[in-house]
Amino acid sequence: MKIMTCKQLGGACDKVFTAENFAEMAELCKQHGIEMYQKGDQPHIEAMAQMQKMMQSPDDMNNWFQAKQKEFDNLPETN
Numbered sequence: 001m002k003i004m005t006c007k008q009l010g011g012a013c014d015k016v017f018t019a020e021n022f023a024e025m026a027e028l029c030k031q032h033g034i035e036m037y038q039k040g041d042q043p044h045i046e047a048m049a050q051m052q053k054m055m056q057s058p059d060d061m062n063n064w065f066q067a068k069q070k071e072f073d074n075l076p077e078t079n
Contacts, residue, residue, distance in 0.1 A: 002075040006032060009068065010051055012043035022072040 002025070006015045009029040017032070019025035036044035054060045 001078045002072060003078055004029075004072065004075070008071070010047060010064070012036075012041070012047040018078065022069045025072060026068075 001018050001020060003016055003018050004025055006013045006029060011029060011033060015032060017025055017028040019028055033044055033048055037048060054064060
């Protein structure tokens, strides 16, 4: 298991996510983002807007994804 925060994944808070792999980590963060969006949390809404802007460029999104995957891979395992 590895740990990352919402901020590490491009979000707006220090909520901690624990996952076995990066795909699971990304899904946890996505669900959190949706929840915070539905609550009208402005910092998360702004972070999501930045992500949506980045998604307009496949190269930018791919580079971001690869960088976050590498960051995840380099994290220590937790118990």
